[in-house]
Amino acid sequence: MGKILEINGPLVKLELPETVLGEQVRVGAIGLVGEVIGRDGDTALAQLYEDTAGLKPGEVAEGLGWPLSVELGPGLLNAIFDGVQRPLNAVWEKSGDRIARGVAVPSLPRDQRxxxxxxxxxxxxxxxxxxxxxxxxxxxxxxxxxxxxxxxxxxxxxxxxxxxxxxxxxxxxxxxxxxxxxxxxxxxxxxxVRVPRPFRRRDHAVKPLITGQRILDTFYPLLKGGKAAIPGPFGAGKTMLQQQIARWCNAEIVIYVGCGERGNELTDVLEFMPELVDPHTGRPLMERTLLVANTSNMPVVAREASVYVGITLAEYFRDQGYDVVMVADSTSRWAEALREVAGRLGQMPVEEGYPAYLGSRLAAFYERAGRVETLSGGHGSVTLIGAVSPPGGDFSEPVTSHTKEIIQTFWALSKELADARHYPAVDWLESFSGYVPSAAKWWAENVDPGWEAARGEALDLLAASEELQRIVNLVGVEALSSEQRWTLEAAGLLKEGLLQQAATDEIDSFASPEKQYALLAALLEIYRQGMKLVKLGAPARRLIQMPLLAQARRWKSQHKSEELALLKEKIARIPADFAQIALDYEQSGHTA
Amino acid sequence: MKNVEFRTASSVQGGLIVMGGVTGVAAGSRVQLKDHAGRLRNGLVIRSADDAVLVEVFEGTDDLDLERTWVRFLDEPFKLPVSRDILGRVFNGAGLPRDGRPPIISADRRDVNGEPLNPAARAYPREFIQTGISAIDGMNSLTRGQKLPVFSGGGLPHNRVAAQIVRQAKLLGEESSEFVVVFAAFGASNADARFFQESFEESGVLNKVVMFLNLADEPVIERLLTPRAALTAAEYLAFDLDYHVLVVMTDMTAYAEALREVAVLRGDVPARKGYPGYLYSDLAEIYERAGRIKNRRGSITMIPVLSMPSDDITHPIPDLTGYITEGQIVLGRELANQGVYPPVTVLPSLSRLMKDGIGKNFTREDHPHVASQLFASYAKALEVRGLAAIIGAEELSDADRRYLQFAEAFERRFIGQGEDEDRSVYETLNLAWDLLSMLPPEALIRVSEEELAKYHKWQAMAEAA
Missing domain, CATH: 2.40.50.100 (RNA polymerase II/Efflux pump adaptor protein, barrel-sandwich hybrid domain)
Known part of the structure; x- marks a missing residue:
């Protein structure tokens, strides 16, 4: 049994001989729990998961003999835990609306059979x-x-x-x-939680994670077992996009870690998820979901622990042979918690106050994602999606830049797009995915062999329009040639008819890979047909007035993924529309 | 311990004193100091060890004589006495009366730091609050239990906007407002404080307001306590007495600067612009006290006002605030200079909880689409305006010229309104359709075809012409 020597914010100096680094400690008369992070002779330094107000030097402290661990077994799903895996519903019953300090409730219910x-x-x-x-x-x-x-x-x-x-x-x-x-x-x-669970060996990730979001699946795919980051300034729609992924993705288990985020947002998830139906099983979405919540007003040290609790739970389901998606919102808050503790320890700050080990900690954390052959010979995967909240939206800040080096898929959110209410505000120029070749194989086998080429063509078109837009901003649209104007118009069509996808639109909230490809192919077909006419000399001005262009912008929200046939009917009529124009044009304009 | 006075201060440095020879003092406990002239000062234990205790003195340590300073450790955190009688009263940042009336006597004294709300106990905000301001109701709707800050800058009318919201806020279908208001000003000028006081007086709500004032010339460290005291009062009114509480706090920038000042004294490692790394957590402790709780009737809706240093929205204070609050109302200098009141810059403004509080069953079925269409059309119109500035308006196509007119009308008629003009949400939506009717239906793809048929006036206007 030891005692408290000094209290400094969440850090407590203890007289506690024979403790080991990482050991859990219980401190003070009210029994606050924490973790040993340093030792010097008979004194140990511990960080506590709860507010230390009221603790006094001289009060008792004891080592518990084990490191921060999670309980893994039935009772995890459908639950909401705090950053050190206390079940928040049970805590609510026990201590009321506010989380009382020192409340001890086992993670898994003990009386349920x-x-x-x-x-x-x-x-x-x-x-x-x-x-x-x-x-x-x-x-x-x-x-x-x-x-x-x-x-x-x-x-x-x-x-x-x-x-x-x-x-x-x-x-x-x-x-x-x-x-x-x-x-x-x-x-x-x-x-x-700080020890990765063992497996036999790593496998190649092969299947894309289908989220139903076109800008993600079609343009910047992520594989099951892959690593992705969603950086974005506030208000760019990070949370919304993550919720869409949690809601629609074709993983078997979804673990959502709210790390230092808004309380009301978690409530939204808690109230909203049980009403939603898993599109893949037809059962309530909550049945495959597990929440770890350490909201921004909850103690900082538990925030640091929460991402490890989440990833360990994810690995546990992976070891059962499941495909698991873990969403960590936001890794920046976790890094800030790291910084705060490092600052109190007096460690030398490197960039913006962050400790030197920020990069290696981030890398080690993301390394726990992957598709593996489990100890029993099965296959499971953990897909890790980390939100990043760069201060001021500046992607060159330490957390974003380190993360960018580690992950393979980068979904960059843009403030400009969000301001124009273009959602999801994923910037098609700044984002990237290293998984395109693997994904292309899957799309070719399962949807259409033309996927990779169509994706490339669309991205080229978007990039070209960006160039043209710069010219227009300088000298106006009249300075463009007919071909350039048509390119600009087609890119606008792609943005509004394909990339934009409203989460609140019941029909368009989720698009199957088949619908995604059908839309992409259709809009490209319009582009090509028009370009053919323009090259023959038809003025772009005439084409831009085609009612087809306004209609095509609405296709995405007119037919559900199951009603692909109806969509295809409309697509089949595209050439006829252009043929009509060609006819009109040959009869009047061309001869004149 | 409470009754023992120590005279063992061993060193003093800008606001902090070190006490030697005191053992067993609780971290975070309150301290009372008596200086050589017999004046009382307040303090807080920020670090406690066996042999020494570090105390932060609220009123500062100027002319403190270490040998003649007596210190008592009160062995409890800062507490605010609460009772129904706080309504209509004015307090200082530490919760003591500053209206010349007697202090609140109550056995119910609450720790101003509060305790974090269990996320499982929260209820999601869904009730639309009508503020009567089109730019807010139409495009950035406020819901009960939300925290929606006003981002402003020096010289912009944020106080007038905040006061107008306080006067007009009501739930749809309610005749008069059933809110009580908790108003906290820290680092505010005397003039600002008087403006609010008079505004509350004029609208006759003074007896439904609790004020906590820490003015610009008052102790900086007390500023850290002011929002906490105010929110403790708000929590009592909302969750004990079932009131719907609207909390207005101004100016969060002054608060953050006070926090930085103290952090520097303590020797904390600075993160961005000298602000401590825990600025985010500290602000979250304040903002996250807004909300609703399951099975409780009351609610706390929060409107913090903050001025963006040099109008920079990426400055740490607005930036971190934006990551915690559920959106932001941004006031802009350009509109203000053109005489538009309230100068709400709608594009960077946002209400995250809007989607769940508007539309069918809440406001009107077309509301979500109309809001989205206004954003898209206005964004496009601004692009055209940028172009016109370069090539001249004469060079624009007819379609583009329509956008230019739309932008002008939108800013004057939709955003702009009188300080006493209280528009219902239906008036706001009808006005939105009037403006959208300046654009051809094919340009409006965010609204449905049924809505176009029902509300769009293009056809009628074309016929009239």
Whole structure:
């Protein structure tokens, strides 16, 4: 048993001999929990997850003997946890509307019984190893929770419980370890959050994550198991885009980590998600969702922990063979928490007050994403999407620039687009994706072989129009040739008819890959048909007045993804419209 | 400990004193100092060790004589006594009366720091508040429980706009406002404080207002306490007494500067522009106290006012604020110079909670689309205006010239309105359609075809012509 020596903000100096770095400590009369981050002889320095007001030097402190860990087992889905995995609903019942300090509630409910079905292949006397599936618990209608042997447990299975209802703490089996020790198996196990969970080997990511958002899927794809960042100034629609991804993406589990963000936004997710239906299973979306919430007014140190809690939960579901998406909103708040603690420790600041290890911490964190072969031989993936909140929208600041070097897909949000209410405000010139070649294979096999070429053509068109726009801004549109004017018009058509996608539009909120491609191909067809006429000498002015252009801008919100046939009918009529113009033009203008 | 006076101050440096030989003092506890002249000062323990305690003195440490300074540790955080009687009263930043009336006596004293609201206990803001200002109601709607700051600059009429919102805010369908107002001014000038006081008096709401004033010439450190005291009062009114509370705070920039001043004294590592790394967390502690709670009737809606240093929206204070609040109303110098009141620059303005508080069942079914169309058309119109400035308006096409007229009318008639003009949201939406009717229907793709048929007046206008 030790005692408090000094209190300085969230940092507490303790007299606590024989503690180890990373050990959890309980401090003071009200029992605040924290983590040892430094040791000097008999004194230890700990950062506490809760506000330290009221603590006094001389009060007790004790080491708990384990590092910051999460409980992994049935009861995770559909839940909302704080940054150190306290279940916020249970905390609410226990301590009221406001989070009282020192409140201790187990992460997983202890009294709930789960129906466990053992794997019939498992026999007593046979060897088992970490990561093996012992059996299943149907946790929600849509998700089968696979009960795993803890990663570090290997040996002979002495006993496995029969099918029945168990609480997470009851024994469901015993393993004789190599050293003769006997380990009890339960429905849950603990894992330290700062240690990546082991797997057999990394696999190549091969399948795109389909989000239903055209600017993402069609232009800057992300693969299952990939790493992406969404940087953007405030008001550029970061949160909205992340919610759209969480809502529509074709992952089996979605983990949303609200790290230092708005309380009302989380409430929105909490109230909104249960009403939504998972487009892939037809079940309520909450059944596959798990929230980790450390809002901006909650203590800073727990904010730093929250992203590790989130990624460990993600890895746990990956190890069960699921495709998991983790959205971290926002990694900048996490980095700031790091900075705040570093500042109090008196560490030398490097850029904008951030410690020198910012880049390596970020890299190590993103490295926990990936598609892997699990310990039991299955396949699972963690796709990591980190929001970045650059101060003043300046992408050259340390967190954004370090992140940019680490990730493969960069969805840059633009203030200008957001100001014009062009959503999603993903800038088509600044964004990039390193996954295009892999994605192209999938699109070619599953949607259309023309995808890669069409994508390239559209991006070229957008880039060309950007150049032209610069000229127009200087000398006006009259200075452009007919071909240039048509290019500009077609790019506008692409922006409004394809890139813009309103989250609130019931029909257009999600677009299947087939609908995405059909629209892209259709708009490019309009561009080409028009260009052909312009090259023959038809004035662009005449083409721009075609009612087709206004109609095509509305196609996206007229037909759902399931009604592709209706959309295709309209597309089939494109050549006829142009043929009519060609006819008119030949009869009148051309001869004159 | 409360009753013991220590005279062991060992060093003093700009606002901070170090006390030696005191043991077992709680971090964050309140301190009372008596100087050689018998004057009382307030302080706060910011660092506590076995052998020494660091105390921040609110009224400053000027002419403090260490040998003749007596210090008492009160062993509790700063608390505000609350009761129904706070309505109609004026307090200083530390919650003491400054209206010459007796102090509030109540057994119910609340820690001004509050405790974080459990996200699971929050209720999502969905009720549309009509402010009577078109630029806000039509395009950046406010909802009950939202925090929507006004970003302004020196010389812009943010105080008048804030006062107009306070006067006119009401829920749709309500005859008169059922709000109570908590008003906090820190670092404000005497003139500003008087402006609000008079404005509340004129509209006869003074007995429904609680004021917390820390003026520009008053102790800087007390400024850090002012919003916290005000919000403690607001929380009591909202969640104990079921009132709908509108909190107006001005000026958050003065608050952040006070925070920087203290951080420098403490020796904290600066992050951007000398502001401490915890500016974000500190501001969040204040802003996040707005909201609604499940199963409680009251609510806290917050309108913080802040002036952007050199009109720079990327300055750390507006920047971090924008990341915490649910949108922002930006006032612009260009419009103000053209005599447009309220000079709301709509493009960078935003209300994040708008989508859930407007439309069918809330305001009118066309509201979301109309707002989106106004944004898009005005953005396009500004592009055309930029072009006209270069090549001259004569060179513009007919279509472009229409946009130019639209921009002009939009700024004068839609954004611009009288300081006493209280427009209903329906008036605002009808006005929006009048303006959108200056543009041809094919240019309006954000509104649906049904809405065009119902509200767009192009056809009628063309026929009349």
């Amino acid at each position: 789960w129906h466990f079905v053992p794997d019939p292949e498992r026999r007593a006397g046979a060897p088992v190893a970490g990561g093996d599936v012992l059996g299943t618990v149907r946790e929600t209608e849509s998700i089968q929770h696979r009960i795993l042997v803890p990663p570090l447990t290997h040996g002979e299975l002495l006993e496995l419980a029969p099918e029945g209802d168990y609480t997470v703490e009851e024994s469901i089996g015993r393993v004789k370890m190599a050293d003769g020790r006997i380990d009890k198996l339960r429905l849950f196990h603990r894992w330290p």
